[in-house]
Amino acid sequence: MRRFSFCYLLLALALAGCGQQENAKTDTKSNAESTAAGAIAAEMPTGPLPKDVVPQHYDIQLTMDPDAESFSGHTEIRIELNRPRDVIWLHGWELRMDKAAIELADGSTLPATYEQVNDAGLVKLSLPETVEPQFATLVFDYTADFFSGLDGAYRVEAGGDWYVFTQFEPTHARRVFPGFDEPAFKTPYNLQFTIPESDKMVTTTPVTDTETLDSGMQQLTFAETKPLPTYLIAFAIGPLDIVEAAPIPPNDVRDRPVPLRGVAVQGKGEQMRYALEHTGELLAIMEEYFQIPYPFQKIDIIAVPDFSGGAMENVGVITFRDVYLLIPDPEKAPTWQLHAYVEVMAHELAHQWFGNLVTMPWWDDLWLNEASATWMEAKTVEIWNAEHPTEQGIAGTIARAMNADSLANARQIRQPVESHHDIENAFDGITYSKGGSVILMFEKYLGEDVFRDAIQYHLDRFAFGNANVFDFLESLSHISGKDIAPAFKSFLFQPGIPLVNVDVNCAEGKPAVTLSQSRYLPLGSKGDSNLEWDLPVCLKYGTESGVQEECVMLDEKQASFELSAQSCPAWVMPNAGGVGYYHWTLDDAGYADLLEAADKLDMMELLAVERSIKAAFAAGRMDTDAALDALAPLTDSDHFEVAEAPMSIVAMAKHYLVEDALKDEVAAYARELYSDYSLAEEFKPGKAPADATERDHHVSVARFLAEQGEVANLREAATQAGHALTGFGGDGEVHLDAVSPDYMSLALNVAVEESGAEFFEHLVTLFKTSENPLIRRTILGALGGATEPALTARIQELLLDPELKRNEVPRLLYSYAGEPENRVEAWNWLREHYDEVTALMAPDHASSLPFIAGGFCSTERAAEVQDFFADRVKELPGGPRNLAKAIEGIELCAAQKAAQSDSANAFFGGE
Secondary structure, three states, X not given: OOOXXXXXXXXXXXXXXXXXXXXXXXHHHHHHHHHHHHHHHHHOOOOOOOOOEEEEEEEEEEXXXXXXXXXXXXXXXXXXXXXXXXXXXXXXXXXXXXXXXXXXXXXXXXXXXXXXXXXXXXXXXXXXXXXXXXXXXXEEEEEEEOEOOOOEEEEEEEOOEEEEEEEOOOOOHHHOOOEOOOOOOOEOEEEEEEEEOOOEEEEOOOEEEEEEOOOOXXXXXXXXXXXXXXXXXXXXXXXXXXXXXXXXXXXXXXXXXXXXXXXXXXXXXXXXXXXXXXXXXXHHHHHHHHOOOOOOOOEEEEEEOOOOOOEEOOOOEXXXXXXXXXXXXXXXXXHXXXXXXXXXXXXXXXXXXXXXXXXXXXXXXXXXXXXXXXXHHHHHHHHHOOOOOXXXXXXXXXXXXXXXXXXXXXXXXXXXXXXXXXXXXXXXXHHHHHXXXXXXXXXXXXXXXXXXXXXXXXXXXXOOEEOOHHHHHXXXXXXXXXXXXXXXXXXXXXXXXXXXEEEEEOOOOOOEEEEEEEEXXXXXXXXXXXXXXXXXXXXXXXXXXXXXXXXXXXOOOEEEEEXXXXXXXXXXXXXXXXXXXOEEEOOHHHHHHHHHOHHHOOHHHHHHHHHHHHHHHHOOOOOHHHXXXXXXHHHHOOOHHHHOOOHHHHHHHHHHHOOHHHHHHHHHHHHHHOOOOOOHHHHOOOOOOOOHHHHHHHHHHHHHHHOOOOOOOHHHHHHHHHHHHHOOOOOOOXXXXXXXXXXXXXXXXXXXXXXXXXXXXXXXXXXXHOOOHHHHHHHHHHHHOOOOHHHHHHHHHHHOOOOOOOOHHHHHHHHHHHOHHHHHHHHHHHHHHHHHHHHOOOHHHHOOHHHHHOOOOOHHHHHHHHHHHOOOOOOOOOHHHHHHHHHHHHHHHHHHHHHHHHHHHHHHOOO
């Protein structure tokens, strides 16, 4: 045994003493830091910045090289101080500050202490003395790293070259320059960039001066902007292709041409000709509607190769996910791509008025931007091309809104925004789809001409300024002469879907209708049903003298009124026009009479019938046989979207409701529904229907039938088409002319299932070597649909492959997890590799990952998902609400499964 000497004892005691002294110092320091942090927390703004410091103008100078990992900046902000201040609150996110100062009106300069105080980028600028009210200038010199995600200023590699692109909405301008990063602050900007001499760049305004520097760099100065919020500034830098298009010519509203250019990575510029050809046409339609000329100096449309969202309405430089703009040959493009271009472009152009010309003061009124643009998008596209399936798009918008709004966790349209989470959650289907649907409903109620006049009045009234919900409702009421605010507010300031029960009574002679309202809730919901709306209800009904329509404002729980008809209606449609944002119910006889009169209803009305039947099924008011008996006859409809009505309930029955022994019976029923369709030949070029809407429908039916097994050689034809498209067994090259364009995606999906590992690896090679965004997107979706164990193992490897773009990771992951056969495996794999996957994704994509488990349908799985994600998403932007919605969706599915399984088994079992 080793002896423990006295010397060692003394050394141990000495070290212990030192440790105790150091711990005491640390505790003192920790207490001081806690006290300081508490003082900051007590005074720091938790919502909008104080309005006693108002920015007046920005001068921003940035030095950026896409080949570097960081950049430097010099920013001067002219401000107005409205009260004495020794602290100024503003924004800056991970900016390494070399200098911060304030230049006073008398010419003196005071140093300032710059401190970022939270992870949302709030900055405390401490002044050495109290500064009295005056105009002053904040001066900053700093460096920062390009962001590793898809926000702020970020780098993208394409074709071996590096580029810089930006995404500032909602709160990411602060990653690039310090400022007052909120929509209420609209100021002019002067922008100057120093970039490599070999690169090109575009930003919000045209270049006014170019100077070549000795360092191999060039300095570009740009024209002063209009007053803008920070989130609408943008730029792109790199060896860009910049394609000059013919300027958009003057018209009756605008007396000047608008310069128009397409911007893409090197070698891609010529693929933007289709987009450039039609952008001016869409713009002119909006100018005619608004009677306000395009408010800004130019339009550059930018195809970004890695982009978080679909597009962004930045002033002067509208950015898009590249697949929406790069269309080398419109004749070989699938219909969805052409439709996506025009719809997304119309949406972003509508923002030039809704959001850019007139801006919401705070993010709780984001709906004024996005809902209005969603509504105007449909109106513009319908005028641009009467054959475009605009009504299907509108109906889809309403259906998506109602799906989201049926959750107890659904936001209200104008949700209070009190945190960074609230801002991120505002960019959801409630804001876009429900908001747009509600605007459409009130446009019908007020009349299109009156509504247009009110919109023109509102935009002119607040041009280049800010307006909130109350300003908007005041404009509508002023022009319409109706106090529309109470009714509109009832949809804006509470969540949920109204459910209107319609009871027709002809017993006492003149027909009367009793309407009663409640909140629609599906089975298993914990939502509050005791909500009421001021609801415009329009009825359409048939009598001996013809079809009539009348509207009432249902502003109480229940109301009765007499119809103007003299005889009892043969049928009643409770949502005339199909644009009312509500579900409705009739008694069994009422439904039967209405379905008998389906030929008297237009497509929007038939889709409203479909929505209400499916809502009744989800709420347990109809069982499986009643719902499918009602929907099955709609497959004969001339309206293609209506003909797809039974698909979702059939799919739910197969995957969730029936016993395994009955799955073949479900497939047989599905094939019987669409037995008149012969689709195998349509995979060949020139064999698809000429009408684009009919093609879309046939693809939907083909996809639905392909899931049911071998149908009239459909799967064989699809596989052959997939092989021909990709040159499998031949030259190995992509041949876009080998398949009818709209059938490409389905052909590859089926071919992957049928062809095994060799074809799978062939697609992987094509994917990795292709720079065509359409091909990459199509192949990625097909790869994710593989279900063989050996192939799903390869999917897992690909998900961790750094060659995937950040926006491609979630696409592959959702494709993989979306296959019922892969659901459990994908869930287990994600839990094991969560950190690796999220490191490759943009933060907003990671915050949505709880939805990856949305295919589950049991309370046990809901608990698993909750346990796994609770701590992981609580700090991600919008993560907690996303998790709550995902969990609720799983629990509602479980409740519906418990309620409807018996009726589904009885229906498909022939009982």
